[in-house]
Amino acid sequence: MRKAGGAQAIGAGLPGIRIEVLHDGGLLVVATESPLPEDSEENRQRFLAVYRVLQPAFLSRAEMAANKRALLGHFYREHSSVLP
Numbered sequence: 001m002r003k004a005g006g007a008q009a010i011g012a013g014l015p016g017i018r019i020e021v022l023h024d025g026g027l028l029v030v031a032t033e034s035p036l037p038e039d040s041e042e043n044r045q046r047f048l049a050v051y052r053v054l055q056p057a058f059l060s061r062a063e064m065a066a067n068k069r070a071l072l073g074h075f076y077r078e079h080s081s082v083l084p
Contacts, residue, residue: 013053017046029054 007027011019018030031037031046061069 010053014049017050 007019007021010027010029011017014029018033020028020030022028029050031050032043037043059072061072064072
């Protein structure tokens with residue numbers, strides 16, 4: 001995530017959402033304080049905001065050239081997203 005903008009850039013796109021820098025340089029993004037969040041419009045918007053901000057960090061396997069798909073490892077989406 002450091003190359004994608006780091007904690008400040010990601011945090012700028014996620015007002016009100018807690019972001020912590022982990023010891024290994026990764027980021028912990030906490031959309032809600034509850035592990036079982038209430039199904040509310042506010043929480044839906046929070047998760048959509050996290051999704052939109054992190055979207056550039058994930059590649060679509062379908063959009064990757066066939067000869068480079070093995071380089072993706074475990075970090076890819078099988079298909080392009082259907083979320084707005």
